[in-house]
Amino acid sequence: MKNFFNNDCLVENDVELEDEDLFPTENFKLTTTPNDFNISTIISFLDAGIFKIPNFQRNYVWDITKASRIIESLLIGLPIPQMFLYEKSRNEFYVIDGQQRMMSIYFFIKGRFPKDNARVLLKQKAGDKSFIDPTFLADDTYFSNFSLKLDSKSNPQKNKLHGLNYQTLDSSDKITLDLSTIRNMIIKPTTEDDTNSQAMFEIFNRLNSGGMNLNHQEIRMSLYNCEFIRNLQSLNLNENWRRLLGKDTPDLRLKDVEIILRLYAMLIAGNEPLVINRSGTEIKVEYSNSILGFLNNFASASKYFTDENIKLLSDIWKKFMEECSAYSSSDFNFSSELVSKISITFFESVFYAVCKDAYLTRDIDKIKIENEFLLNLRNDATFKATSTGKTSAKINIIQRLKLAYNLYTNNTVDVFKV
Structure with a gap:
């Protein structure tokens, strides 16, 4: 008997959903332009509702160690993968690749990291003028304080950034982080057409760098x-x-x-x-x-x-x-x-x-x-x-x-x- 959901299935069934492309893209007309935004700008765009995580995106799944590594990369000048945004309308951009990186940076700047019970609620807790409602973000039931977790048992040498949070970074490191830039590839339809909205989801499947396509x-x-x-x-x-x-x-x-x-x-x-x-x-x-x-x-x-x-x-x-x-x-x-x-x-x-x-x-x-x-x-x-x-x-x-x-x-x- 096959599994309805193949791996980690919730129910038994002998039906396998067809694996097929949902949206043929041969007729979509799109343009892609690069933009470099620094971290301060990205955070302000998130809080202003300009950058949005669409509902189809999977929930935040990174652990604090992986999130800490992306912050460390920015602080020491290592390049991180570019992100892809879909320009849905004026001043409205959907994150179609790079959500985990973007949210990790956001959580570090805010000094809070989501517990497991918060992850399925994040999209429901968007504030009117903030990416996540500040009251929810401050609730210790759902969040803990975000201090960098960078030390490794396999490496006896202590990482100088381990245990620091955004507020306790020295001034030069804080400026370095704030001014660090990330390449954003902005995808935009060349013509207004209802079918363009469907393109966004197929594009995500093709660009997703996390190794786990959307279901x-x-x-x-x-x-x-x-x-x-x-x-x-x-x-x-x-x-x-x-x-x-x-x-x-x-x-x-x-x-x-x-x-x-x-x-x-x-x-x-x-x-x-x-x-x-x-x-x-x-x-x-x-x-x-x-x-x-x-x-x-x-x-x-x-x-x-x-x-x-x-x-x-x-x-x-x-x-x-x-x-x-x-x-x-x-x-x-x-x-x-x-x-x-x-x-x-x-x-x-x-x-x-x-x-x-x-x-x-x-x-x-x-x-x-x-x-x-x-x-x-x-x-x-x-x-x-x-x-x-x-x-x-x-x-x-x-x-x-x-x-x-x-x-x-x-x-x-x-x-x-x-």
């Missing part, structure tokens, strides 16, 4: 940025959900958020198309043998969800998770082991069956999970075949969703069209 959900968080997509991160904090995943804190690369998106996509458009009429244009989302394309299309369409519908979907999630509180992850897969991960195909079918009527009637009290239903689902040979074979095939997805719904409602009639 699909990290791209979606910005490309399809809207209230529904943002709300997924709040739903991801549900304590019953975290317990089922066996992971107390959210995944830094949004793997758990992608699962929730997939559950909603299957609920709303997995069995029958979602059709939205917008300003005379029909937007249609339906599954067609590609999980990747399906989730992208659903995420794109979600920007048209009303506040009322978003609230309903949130309430459905909370109620469903309340029902899940009586069960463990091993109740949502085909394994006989007591300790095992959720099967995404099993879990999404349960979510669909249990929540479908609640969604259609807007009555969340219809959401109930009975143990008998889970046992019947696990023991249904046809359901298991559609959930563990070619799981991404449209016919298998529709069949397993229908089977789960019919078992849940004790309905033997084929109530849905394929």
